[in-house]
Amino acid sequence: MGSLFGAAGAGLTGYKMNKCIGAIEEFEFLPLSSGKHLHLTIAVTGWLCGGKFSSFQAPWSSLGECGEQYCLVWESRFLRDLGSAMASLLDGLVGMVAQEALKYTILSGIVTALTWPAGLLAAASVIDHPWCVCLSRSAEVGKHLAQVLQSRRQGKRPVSLIGFSLGARVIYYCLQELANDKGSEGMVEDVVLLGAPVDGSEKAWERISRVVAGKIVNGYCRGDWLLGFLYRGSAAQMSVAGLQPVELNDQRVINVDLSSVVKGHLDYMKQMDTILVAVGMPTREAPGASASFGPLNSELTFFIYSEPVCVPLVLLVVPPPPPPP
Template identity: 40%
Template sequence: MASMFGKASTFLSGGNEDTKKQEEGESLTTVLETAEDRSSLTILISDVTELMRKQILDTFDPKETGAEEGQVTALSNDSDEQSNVEKPSDKEPDDELQKILEKQKSDLVKREKEVNEEKMVALKTSALEFFDDWRDTVVIRVGEVVNSRRTAKDQSKQANPEITKPNDQPVLEGIEANEQEDTITDALLKLYPPVETALRKLTKEKRILVLHSMLLLLLSLEHYNAYSRTLLLYLATSLGLSATVLSEDEKKVARGLLTAAEKMSADEETKKRAEDNATARKWKMGVAGVAGAALIGITGGLAAPLLASGVGTVLGGIGLGATATAGYLGALAGSGVLVGGLFGAYGAKMTSKAMEQYTRDVEDFAFVPIPKPGESETDARRLRVAIGISGWLGDKDEVVKPWKCIGPFQETFALRFELEALMNLGNALTSLVTSAAWSYAKSEIIKRTVFAALTAGLWPLGLLKASRIIDNPWSVANQRAQKAGEVLADALINKAQGERPVTLVGYSLGAKVIYVCLQQLAERKAFGLIENVVLLGAPTPCNSADWRRIRSVVTGRVVNAYSTNDYILAFLYRSSSIQFGVAGLNPVLNVKGIENVDVGDLVKGHTLYRHATAPILKRIGFEDIDLQEIDREEERLAEQEKKEEEERQAAENSTKKPDVGDKQEVGDEEVHRMEQEFEQKNKLS
């Protein structure tokens, strides 16, 4: 064993440099030529991981609200509006300021009580333990390649917990400038601010090789979890590289690994070794043995199949040598079984058949692949997964259609669940929003100034008569969404998607599925699975405790897109505790790391989220989008809005309304027409 480690050490750091470069191409030890350069990489990783750890702490810090200045401004604006009514006395400004300070103090006390609850403390402890275990494996693995273990640990202690931004204006290289890329870059720099490092002075080619090497080293841990991906995004911005550089690299590596896996002949010894390794590991990666296994892989013959298949050249295509590539990948380089585990079921698609064991409580639950045009099954594989979830359906194709806007750097799936219930809901929503009853009710709602205070008793009588059209389909679909969220959490924990980071995007009840899933992940202390989540028009509470739990299990972005114009959602949610807030109607406050985006200008009603999804993703600087598909969806959004308005006008013109001025109510005739329309649509579907 000692001789193996000795040989591995010699391979990584010793030997004649010129000879190695000729035979093996570039490696980290040739790119980082000096001890200072190698030290800079170790310190940079330590600085970034310390920053990531602080973000976890901020999630559970009652003083870190993430929007404190905005809240003070809002309170000040309220005071200004009141002061315009009559000229205030000299004492009144002091009184208003005192009220603001008292409210802030009261809110802080509530948040302190919230984060000190036993379950929240346990969640924080588990989140930090998982992160610390992952960080240890990364620091040790990188240290073995560029330094000794002792040196790596010593340098990691030099980590600076404070963010040190570069002096110059950050410019990320590697992309062609366009308006959308600028939006993505702005979002990237805000979310993953660059950390000062001497490595920024390296040539662009060398910086790309450093990032490429880090990707391979992280994969050698035999997983690519969400924390690993977040680390690479920080490294990319700190090295002055765009997210596109990283995404292109991920795409090439995925293709190379799967090509290698297809060519590998998994003999009994390799199979047994992989099975023993899988048995020893829990889904949460432990520290012990990971780096050692990778080193043994270099000298134990496992790299041979990779090199024999020529995939070392594929992965080294951007300049890294084939032997260095195999060495950095460790055991993953020589085992088709391990590669298959990384991608989920040996690269197989997540089909309904594979999901049967998770679907005891939900009918019709499946991941539907959304292939990219012209790509083969192997070419479609990626190191990241995106799952889109529709919240109601106008037709069966709408399970998939909204998610074609997700770009080529993620393996995209649509989650299909409870098709019949979502079709019924879609038909009911269409009948409601195109009715004269809704047109009249909307005009009445707009007259009322306190939208958030609406209760069942305040809604117009005509709309309450029509509620029987929508209430039952909504209730049924809402309950099914709850179950689907629980099943989705179970599937992710059991690695149906493999060992890859997942991005979840959903609108309406699709957002409810995601919300429930994330609550379940927090309950079960399942960290490192989810990279980003985007919830659109979520029919869920917006209390800080629930969203604090959500933030704890997502390593990247948590986006809450809401519309204050979504009166349909308010109506559907009227029997719940609307006074406590609805995420689809209000911003989520007092939790650090939640991005609130008001999309009221795009979404005039709940039914428009179907076509507004792509434009919203464009607006928030979503990292991976198809601009052509987004242009098409923007056109469809305008068409859908126009169509609904025309249908409402037609319904109004065909309905006899009593001439009683402001007290008019849509009669039973209109409600009967809606019922007939709803029944007819259900028969057709």
């Protein structure tokens, strides 16, 4: 029984770094549920901000209590800096909307700005540095998470992983690291990546799929202009999973277009209740969650352009036609 639940039954609760490991300053697990269960889920938050969402646990308050659940606490100092930078950038955009406009086009499934407003480019330094710092640290944290899982702190139980934004990037690099070890195949049960700032190429996802026994969900939003802006220098060279479906001939890979829910990158935190339902995750009966809200069909989502605006695009979801009589 000890080997099933982890050493001396401590599992992940007892794990905390006693000293910095490489570039990592902070890494520990906080419980989201009580008791021991045969299935374990780890949720990874993508950034921190003030108010309601100031903690790592806050975005996951509506996760259904099915199995043992933890959230990963990582690099909070840098994630708060990033959250503040994103809030400052968006606050600055409010006064920019009436004066300047973004002109978007859909190119190979990626939202590309033909003309970024001069004011937005001038403010880029506010967010570019904290974003780049967190990109680097999330990769290192992901590799360390893989080492923790390989050490079987969780025992021999199946583990599912869910994360948004940079939290999804942590999971992606965890899977990449696990893929280096043939003994890690099937170690992870299910994976849900939301707004992931990672390579969405077929080659990359074929590699991470080797260590996942169940489904791999890619929740994306084509109109996520902030994620597109952050990748403005590299999106043409690399497909970004958080902006488009992943093309992989594997029935376990499920692409979910969240464009009707996610109007901007910050909505991955604010609309998590609804997003969890959309990607098929069990939830509590929490405000904002709807049991009748089903998975979105990317083939039925169309972008409607009128006057170019500097805010997330207006979306229209067209229902499928009724069956012929």
